[in-house]
Amino acid sequence: MEISTPGRICLFGEHQDYLGLPVVAMAISLRxxxxxxxxxxxxxxxxxxDIGETESFLLNDLVYTKPRDYFKSGIKICSGEELVFSNGFExxxxxxxxxxxxxxxxxxVMxxxxxxxxxxxxxxxxxxxxKIGELAYKAEVLEFAEPGGMMDQYSATMGHLLYLESEPEISIKSLNPNLGIFVLGDSCEPKDTMSILQRCRDTRLEIIKKLKVKNPDFNIHTCTDVDMSPLNDEEKGIFQGTIKNRNILRQALPELEKVRPDPTWIGTRLTQHHAVLRDILQVSTPKIEAMLDASLDAGALGGKINGSGGGGCMFAYAPKNAEIVAEAIEKVGGKSFIISSDSGTRIV
Known part of the structure; x- marks a missing residue:
């Protein structure tokens, strides 16, 4: 039995899904x-x-022995769905x-x-x-009380370009998958995903809590004019950035629903989204910025940091000149991958 599942990039809504805000994500042709x-x-x-490790345990011993003991948690979650495993597997x-x-x-992997x-x-x-996405989210995030949203799991299962809402209930809509070519750039910088997610999430949850004191009907999905008097200047900037990125996604969605979306328009919105992540949430790094600058100088239409930040990857939107953009990323020390939209998890 062989299963293949894609990675993903987040076009719009980065650092927003764990606040209950929607995201636009794309499964990619790295699997x-x-x-x-x-x-x-x-x-x-x-x-x-790939990492020179082998993990083993017994089916009758699913006690967690390390943080994020995902293979055991996956079996536990599936057993909770009344699946029975009489035999182990390799x-x-x-x-x-x-x-x-x-x-x-x-x-x-999950x-x-x-x-x-x-x-x-x-x-x-x-x-x-x-259903697979739901169970993967339970096994990876909920089981260990981690701060992430559900974008990754649903992108990996559903595939292609998705608009995902998690509130008031989970709603998934497929968008135009024919955006063309992107270039993923790996900075090869190590990153501390959990601490960054916790900082960005917890800071904003506290801001929302403060705002509700003066704005009892506050709703992050619909708010426009908000009394921000309970916030200090830094908190005001973080809140305004969160709303700006919420609105960038809303502006982008109708364009992404078109049969022929405007690549230049989309690229500009990606760069605007990144500016908030860089300047307000402060999740970028000098190397990520060098890779993005090199990409834009080489003719990419836009780009942003991808994932929690603090290292890791960025991507550039380069539907017409991907090879040139990939070379530019490599020249400033990144590792480049030319990628496109791909299908979700599948049996090979």
Whole structure:
């Protein structure tokens, strides 16, 4: 059994989904794969040749022994859906997706794992993509009380270009997948995803709490004129940036729904979105900025940091000159990947 699942980039709504705001994300043509089969005993063995590790445990011992013990949590979540595993399994995970770089590599692996488990059960089940995304989110985020949203898991399962709302209920809409070519640039800088997510999330949740004192009917989806007197100047800037990025997504959505969206217009909005992430949330780095500047100088239409930030990846929108933009990223020390929209998780 072999499963293949894509990474993702976030076009609009970065650092917004965990506030309940919508996102526009795109599954990309860099994928992770899991291949494996059942064993005759109860051992679970996962080979990870990309990082030179092998993990193993028994099906009857799913006590977590490390932070983010995802392979055990995946089995627990699937067992909660009444899947039964009488036999263990042995598998190998490989990936083209940059690891810990903000491109959804861990979520692609988790989606692969949930999809794989659905087929390794005593009675295999044919869950749809949204169900796999829901269970992957539970196993990766909710099970460990982590601060992330659900963009990564649903992008990996559904594929292509998506508009995702998480409030008041989960709503997923497919958009025009024919935006053309992007260039992903990996800064190869290590990043601390959890601490950045917690800082950006917790700061803004506290801001919202303060605003509700003076604005009892406050709603982040609809607010326009807000009494910001409870906030200091820094908090006012963070709140205004959050609303600006909310509005950039709203402006972009009708364009992305067109059969022939305007590439230049989209590129400009990507760069505007990045400016808030850089200047207000302060999640960019000098190297990411050098890669973005090099991309724009080489003719890219726009771009932004991708993922939580503090390192990791950026991407540039370059539908007509991807090779030149990729070379420009490499010249300033990044590792480049020419990417496009791709399908969601699938059995190979």
């Amino acid at each position: 992770a794969k899991i291949a494996g089969q059942k064993r005759k005993d109860q051992q679970v063995i996962i080979h990870k040749p 598998s190998e995970i490989t990936s083209e997706i940059p690891i810990q770089a903000g491109v959804g590599s861990s979520s692609a 989606v692969n794992w949930i999809h794989f488990l659905s087929q390794m059960a005593d009675k295999p089940v044919a869950w749809n993509a949204q």
